[in-house]
Amino acid sequence: MPSTPDLPASMKALIVEAPGQPLQLKTLPVPSATPGSCVVKVLAAEAGHDMPHVIDGTAGFPFPPNFVPGPHAIGRVVATGPDATTLKVGQLVMVEAFIRPRDDPNDVQILWGLTAGFDPAGLKFMGDNWSLGGLAEYTRAPLENCYPLDEKRLCGPPAEGGLGYSVEDLLHLPTQLVALGGLRALDLKPGERVIVAPSTGVFSGAAVQVAVALGAQVVATGRSRATLEALQRQFPPGRVQVVPITGDVAADTAALKQWGPVDAYLDLTPPTAAGATHPRSCFAALRKYGRACMMGVLRDDLAVSHLLLTFNSLTVRGQFMYERADAWLLIKMVEAGVLRLGKEGGNEVVGRFKFEQADEAFALAQKNAKMGKIVAFVP
Numbered sequence: 001m002p003s004t005p006d007l008p009a010s011m012k013a014l015i016v017e018a019p020g021q022p023l024q025l026k027t028l029p030v031p032s033a034t035p036g037s038c039v040v041k042v043l044a045a046e047a048g049h050d051m052p053h054v055i056d057g058t059a060g061f062p063f064p065p066n067f068v069p070g071p072h073a074i075g076r077v078v079a080t081g082p083d084a085t086t087l088k089v090g091q092l093v094m095v096e097a098f099i100r101p102r103d104d105p106n107d108v109q110i111l112w113g114l115t116a117g118f119d120p121a122g123l124k125f126m127g128d129n130w131s132l133g134g135l136a137e138y139t140r141a142p143l144e145n146c147y148p149l150d151e152k153r154l155c156g157p158p159a160e161g162g163l164g165y166s167v168e169d170l171l172h173l174p175t176q177l178v179a180l181g182g183l184r185a186l187d188l189k190p191g192e193r194v195i196v197a198p199s200t201g202v203f204s205g206a207a208v209q210v211a212v213a214l215g216a217q218v219v220a221t222g223r224s225r226a227t228l229e230a231l232q233r234q235f236p237p238g239r240v241q242v243v244p245i246t247g248d249v250a251a252d253t254a255a256l257k258q259w260g261p262v263d264a265y266l267d268l269t270p271p272t273a274a275g276a277t278h279p280r281s282c283f284a285a286l287r288k289y290g291r292a293c294m295m296g297v298l299r300d301d302l303a304v305s306h307l308l309l310t311f312n313s314l315t316v317r318g319q320f321m322y323e324r325a326d327a328w329l330l331i332k333m334v335e336a337g338v339l340r341l342g343k344e345g346g347n348e349v350v351g352r353f354k355f356e357q358a359d360e361a362f363a364l365a366q367k368n369a370k371m372g373k374i375v376a377f378v379p
Contacts (some may be wrong), residue, residue, distance in 0.1 A: 007039070007078060012379065013068050013136035014355050019057035023069075031081040031132060031140035036102075037088055038146055040075035040095055044168045045134035045359035045377045047353065048072070049202070049369035054114060061115035063128030070134030070377075071097035071113035072174040074167050077146065084143055092151040093172050094331070098321040099130055109320070110233045112141065135355065137379045141234050147327055150335050168349040168376040169341045172206070176339065177330050181322025183214060183293045184329075190215030192263040195256060195285060197221040197278050198245075199330045200231055203295075204268040205371020209346065210330075211266075212239050213339035218374045219256055221245050221278055231371065234346040245278045252278065256285035263287060269296030276300075283308060347372040354375035355379060 012070050013028045051069055053059040063069075073095045080087050087093070110120045113133025116126040132139050143241050154164020154170065188194055188211065196207045197206040199220035208231065211218050218240045228242035243255045256262060258347045265282045276298065283292060283304045292314060294302070309316065311334040341347055353361035355377060365375040 005078060007138070011137035012355055013132070014070075014358055015066060015068050016055050016063075018065050019055070019063065021055075023055050024301075025069045025122075025358070028132075028136065030138045033081045034268070035081045035083045036103060037140050038084060038143055039079040039136055039138055039140050040073070040093060040146065041078045041331065042073050042075045042134055042136060042377075042379050043092075044074045044171055045121075046072035046171045046174075047069045047358075047365045047375040048364040049352075050332055050376075052362050052366070062123055063114075063116055064123055064131050064269060065343075067111050068133045068136050068139075070139075071111055072171055073113075073134030073139065074149075074173075075134075075139070077140070080127050081143065087143060087146060087148065092149045092155075092167075093146040094149055094170065094247070094327075095134060096145050096147065096174055096327055097263070099126075099142055099145060101125055101170045101267060111321075112145065117173050124195070125258055135377060144324065147331060149331065153335050155258045160187070161336075163337060163341075164229075165341050166349065167379065168352060168374065169347065171349075171374050171376055172341050172345075172347050172372070173330065174202060176210050176334075177198050177290065177322055177327055178222055178295075179210045179268075180326050180330050181290075182197045182207065182293050182319050182324070183211055183216075183317040184326050185317060186264045186266060186291050186293045188214055188216055188264055191217070193217040193219060193260060194264040194266060194268050195221065195282050196268065197261055197282050198223075198269065198273070199242075200224070200227045200228065200371055201270060201282075201369060202373075205231065205346075207234075207266055207268060208240060208371075210339060213333055217259070217260065219259065221256070221282075245281070247277050249277050249280050249284070252281035253284040261287040263290055264291040265290070267292065267294045267296045269298040271297045271299060274284055274300055280304060283314070284316055286312065292317075294318045295320075315330060345372070347374070349374045349376055351375045352378050 020329045077091045110126045117121040200222045206256040351364045
């Protein structure tokens with residue numbers, strides 16, 4: 001049954017009229033729930049460190065006119081469409097960004113609040129339906145992209161069986177979900193050894209957290225030994241080993257293998273790492289029948305020996321985002337306390353801002369573009 005409680009007629013939202021145009025705070029109509037959707041009152045939305053580059057067009061991510069950005073949001077359901085079966089008004093939900101049309105889920109894929117992708121059909125799909133992202137007081141999202149959260153367990157006081165998280169702490173969930181998508185694509189099992197390369201960025205650091213929670217042994221790589229050792233100290237002894245990458249492929253390969261056979265390799269190389277040598281070392285470190293999953297966005301061609309792939313029987317796959325089952329699993333892990341958020345999990349909300357303070361929020365986010373750091377808008 002549809003639920004359409006009384007809602008205000010208007011709301012504040014941050015909107016960009018076209019790529020290259022400035023982000024503006026405007027008053028917009030509050031959306032209504034349509035079939036296949038629900039309306040969510042946004043309680044917290046991430047000020048992503050890369051969003052200014054999306055808005056000014058330098059990131060190269062297409063989006064439709066009159067676009068409200070914001071791909072990561074936590075909110076409360078305030079209205080549902082007529083086909084909602086489980087979502088209820090009042091529920092706390094994670095709104096996740098990976099939207100696929102129900103009649104064409106393989107060819108058209110968009111990231112709500114971020115980009116329409118590189119297919120003209122995606123641009124039309126987003127523009128006609130889902131151009132309102134999370135940087136608004138209210139937003140509309142597909143029913144299947146709104147995941148109910150156990151508010152009492154997650155945000156309740158520890159004395160009453162809760163985990164004591166703030167709503168802003170829950171903004172770490174979407175980043176960890178991307179990481180879990182790659183680790184699940186690898187079919188990572190408890191006790192296996194996985195290289196995460198690199199390991200100290202926003203998504204790659206989350207991958208280390210999630211891999212440890214899954215019971216894996218992690219080999220973390222990066223350029224800074226001090227940063228890697230700080231990461232290592234967040235986990236029980238022996239769960240995370242660190243290898244500073246030197247650029248000497250043979251030496252780095254030997255270092256990656258020093259703790260024993262490597263079962264899997266998750267690549268999360270950023271676009272700024274042109275000419276990086278670590279993919280060659282990571283592939284060479286894999287045991288026979290090892291697996292690799294490429295989730296990075298490096299524009300370079302993949303430099304790996306054809307003979308190495310053949311004679312070591314390596315399995316290599318790409319992975320964009322995640323599957324719905326991964327989202328449910330992540331939420332179960334967090335609600336069970338297996339995967340920790342907040343300071344205990346190595347995460348921190350470093351700032352909270354109103355929409356009127358957008359410039360300050362994004363400036364702080366860019367200074368904290370590293371593992372576990374979140375800057376939040378709280379409308």
